[in-house]
Amino acid sequence: SKQSAADNQYQFFNLSMQSQLSTRLQIESQLSNALNNNELVLHYQPFICTQSGKVIGAEALLRWNNSILGNVPPDSFIPIAEQSGLILSIGNFVLRSAIKQTAHWCKAHQVDAYVAVNISPVQFRDEQLASHILELLEFYELPPHCLEVEITEGVLLQDEAQALEILNILAKSGVRISLDDFGTGYSSLSYLQKFPFDTIKIDRSFISSLAESSRNQDLVSAIISMARNLKLHVVAEGIETIEQSDFITHAQCEIGQGYLYGKPDLPEVFLQQILKQTKH
């Protein structure tokens, strides 16, 4: 009957909400032990200089393998970590591991590269963030220019004054500052003059739509020109095809990142990739 169909529909909707909630709770409860159980590791994805084809750095990307949930992607667990506050301890772990790893590459293998670390808006609520990062650099003896912090507009939208203060301290010390997912937010253009950015990363969505129309190509070219005029480094994210790589190279985009050049992988894989090229 009509009545029971409606009931079923209601029931179905309810069950799906219920299961979303329980997945969320499960992620949160598993995540609270993930650090102690050594379930979190960093993978590294290369940045390529488009002119020389050489690897010049890497982005550190968090990976979580849990015995019950399996591999959980960061887009699923980072928002939960941010809402629960767990991102503070996880974020510290990410900073420490990336800085320690990069310092080791520099010292033991004479690697000349920088590593970019994603920082959550929640971490910027701690006014000690800058001094914490500088202490880690000093402790592991990593030159500040070998670290880049990647932030999104979300950082600038909350407490703008505090974000500016933290970023200015880091920039003055030589740490590089990068604006991630550029073009997906609201008023990125005014941020470019107000905050001490070194780099902007053109969001992957602009790259994946390059083949669709010449207007999309014109837009990407315009972003690259603007960045160059502002003396900013510019990275194109999500390069998957030779056509995309050729396009950004001809448009004089300095740096590329994407599956075509290398997927995020274990630190050993990145080390091999960068050592192989310096020997030739």
Ligand code: C2E
């Ligand atoms: P993001 O910082 O914009 O990182 C780029 C994402 O694009 C990564 O996804 C990377 O694996 C993916 N990617 C790179 N090249 C390609 C490509 O050619 N094709 C496609 N389809 N994807 C590509 P991932 O590792 O799943 O991370 C997703 C997001 O999670 C990151 O976006 C970042 O916002 C966040 N995240 C990852 N690690 C951390 C971390 O340590 N801390 C914080 N706060 N956020 C993190």
Ligand code: MG
């Ligand atoms: Mg990033």
Ligand code: MG
């Ligand atoms: Mg991005």
Ligand code: MG
């Ligand atoms: Mg992103």
